[in-house]
Amino acid sequence: MKDVPIWEKSNLTLEEAAAYSGIGINKLRSLSDHEQCQFVLWVGSKRLIKRRKLDEYTEQMYSL
Numbered sequence: 001m002k003d004v005p006i007w008e009k010s011n012l013t014l015e016e017a018a019a020y021s022g023i024g025i026n027k028l029r030s031l032s033d034h035e036q037c038q039f040v041l042w043v044g045s046k047r048l049i050k051r052r053k054l055d056e057y058t059e060q061m062y063s064l
Contacts, residue, residue, distance in 0.1 A: 010051055011041055017049035021058060 006012065006020045018025045032040035032047060039053035 007051075011048040012051055012054075014047060014049065017051070017054060020051065021054060023058075 006016050009016070012020060014025050014028055017023070017028055021028075023031075028049065029047075031037060032049065039050045039057050041048040041050055
């Protein structure tokens with residue numbers, strides 16, 4: 001099975017999202033706990049991070 005690079009995946013685990021974005025796992029966890037969080041996808045109790053939405057969020061936060 002071929003591994004897909006992180007930057008090509010649409011949904012990331014917390015560990016992958018932390019490695020991709022440079023944001024710590026605990027910070028991503030606390031950000032994605034909010035109900036208004038646009039970049040979290042819940043699959044049962046598993047938390048996945050929407051990569052493109054996370055990119056938009058970080059761009060928005062750094063442009064302030």
